[in-house]
Amino acid sequence: MKQILLCDRTLCRQNGAFSFKEKIEIARLLENLSVDAVELPVIENVRTDVLLVKTVSSFVKKSVLSVDAGGTAEGIDNAAAALMSAAHGRIRISLPVSTVGMEYGYHKKAPKMLALAESLVAKAKEACADVEFCALDATRAEEGFLPQLAKAVVAAGADAFTLCDIEGTMLPDTFSRFVGDFIRDAQLPPDVCVGVQCSNANGLAVACAVMAVQAGANVVKTACGGDVTDLGTFGTLLKNCGTDCGLCADLELTRLGRIFSQITRFSGESVRQSAADAEGEDEGFHFDEKDTQETVAAAVRRLGYDLSVEDEGKVYEEFRRVAVKKNVGVKELEAIVASAAHQVPSAYKLISYVINTGNVFTPCAQIKLEKDGKLLSGIGMGDGPIDAAFLTIDQIVGRHYELDDFQIQSVTEGKEAMASTLVKLRFDGKLYSGNGLSTDIVGAGIRAYVNALNKIVYEEDAR
Numbered sequence: 001m002k003q004i005l006l007c008d009r010t011l012c013r014q015n016g017a018f019s020f021k022e023k024i025e026i027a028r029l030l031e032n033l034s035v036d037a038v039e040l041p042v043i044e045n046v047r048t049d050v051l052l053v054k055t056v057s058s059f060v061k062k063s064v065l066s067v068d069a070g071g072t073a074e075g076i077d078n079a080a081a082a083l084m085s086a087a088h089g090r091i092r093i094s095l096p097v098s099t100v101g102m103e104y105g106y107h108k109k110a111p112k113m114l115a116l117a118e119s120l121v122a123k124a125k126e127a128c129a130d131v132e133f134c135a136l137d138a139t140r141a142e143e144g145f146l147p148q149l150a151k152a153v154v155a156a157g158a159d160a161f162t163l164c165d166i167e168g169t170m171l172p173d174t175f176s177r178f179v180g181d182f183i184r185d186a187q188l189p190p191d192v193c194v195g196v197q198c199s200n201a202n203g204l205a206v207a208c209a210v211m212a213v214q215a216g217a218n219v220v221k222t223a224c225g226g227d228v229t230d231l232g233t234f235g236t237l238l239k240n241c242g243t244d245c246g247l248c249a250d251l252e253l254t255r256l257g258r259i260f261s262q263i264t265r266f267s268g269e270s271v272r273q274s275a276a277d278a279e280g281e282d283e284g285f286h287f288d289e290k291d292t293q294e295t296v297a298a299a300v301r302r303l304g305y306d307l308s309v310e311d312e313g314k315v316y317e318e319f320r321r322v323a324v325k326k327n328v329g330v331k332e333l334e335a336i337v338a339s340a341a342h343q344v345p346s347a348y349k350l351i352s353y354v355i356n357t358g359n360v361f362t363p364c365a366q367i368k369l370e371k372d373g374k375l376l377s378g379i380g381m382g383d384g385p386i387d388a389a390f391l392t393i394d395q396i397v398g399r400h401y402e403l404d405d406f407q408i409q410s411v412t413e414g415k416e417a418m419a420s421t422l423v424k425l426r427f428d429g430k431l432y433s434g435n436g437l438s439t440d441i442v443g444a445g446i447r448a449y450v451n452a453l454n455k456i457v458y459e460e461d462a463r
């Protein structure tokens with residue numbers, strides 16, 4: 001039986017296909033499915049993308065974690081820094097190999113592109129033990145160039161060479177001959193993996209991948225959805241026909257259908273709702289005391305907060321205190337951010353509030369605040385007591401703030417239960433959260449709103 005290695009590219013989808021939380025959950029599922037490698041795209045935003053890789057590194061221990069460095073030295077440095085804590089890290093060097101691709105993308109002809117590929121692979125090898133070279137448009141390369149390039153990058157340290165078909169216009173038998181001719185001409189050492197990434201532009205990716213494997217390739221790039229070989233279809237083929245074809249993989253075939261369905265739930269338009277709103281989708285967004293500060297900081301950033309390094313430390317300290325007693329989910333993490341991060345002096349202090357509500361008249365609120373020793377008051381109406389109170393505070397302050405989220409939960413039991421309220425205000429593109437406690441739900445909401453308001457005022461004054 002020939003062993004096939006499966007490298008999954010689901011997380012390489014572009015254009016913001018997945019949120020931070022979704023990427024983490026997909027990586028967890030791929031690890032559970034026992035794919036041989038989980039691939040991530042080029043690091044573009046150093047802060048957030050590096051955090052994502054480090055977060056994924058904390059639980060992807062069996063599969064290789066592969067990060068694309070593109071075709072630049074900077075990309076290699078970023079990938080290496082992100083993979084420092086990975087159990088099995090890999091850096092991918094990806095370059096065009098067709099005449100048009102080389103000249104248009106890098107303004108280089110074949111000899112200089114070959115020299116660039118050698119130097120980048122050598123640099124990547126110094127930073128990471130496992131290096132892969134991806135020939136992005138291999139099927140359009142000039143005759144004879146691919147074997148020459150493959151020999152050069154393998155001599156420079158590449159452990160794998162992948163032939164990428166970005167057009168998908170070759171029929172399976174033609175693609176099989178192309179792969180077979182390359183393997184014959186390149187004469188690579190037996191320990192160097194030869195992979196294929198087949199485009200599914202015309203629905204032929206699975207057939208092309210199978211034919212390529214029979215021609216000598218031993219690595220197939222897959223994805224759940226997208227434009228390459230479909231993981232679900234290819235896995236099902238191995239399950240049903242693998243024995244007859246003499247092919248096998250380490251994929252958890254008995255769990256394939258369930259896990260594939262879970263992953264493909266994320267493959268449509270990404271849901272950009274607040275994580276706290278996703279009550280029925282909280283599975284996988286749980287942390288415990290073993291999680292690192294980087295993991296927690298990345299989760300907080302996914303929730304929409306942009307915290308300073310100091311506040312990230314405060315949040316993590318409070319997180320550890322809570323995580324010792326219980327797992328921390330979305331709601332708990334939101335409350336921790338509200339209570340621990342960005343605590344500021346109170347520019348506005350709540351003095352009193354009177355709320356009138358009922359089913360026969362419009363709810364109204366009368367609120368008094370104090371600022372700089374001056375008493376400020378206002379009266380307003382709204383759709384409900386909470387809405388009336390918040391609109392009245394806006395009236396007093398002289399500015400309207402967008403209410404991004406409002407949550408209430410009981411923290412004690414009985415008739416005199418204490419209510420904990422979380423308010424998130426969005427101002428100037430940033431989220432500010434406030435927390436309030438009271439036996440009165442409306443009072444807790446008002447206190448939380450004022451708490452968030454004070455954070456906005458403090459940051460404005462500091463500019």
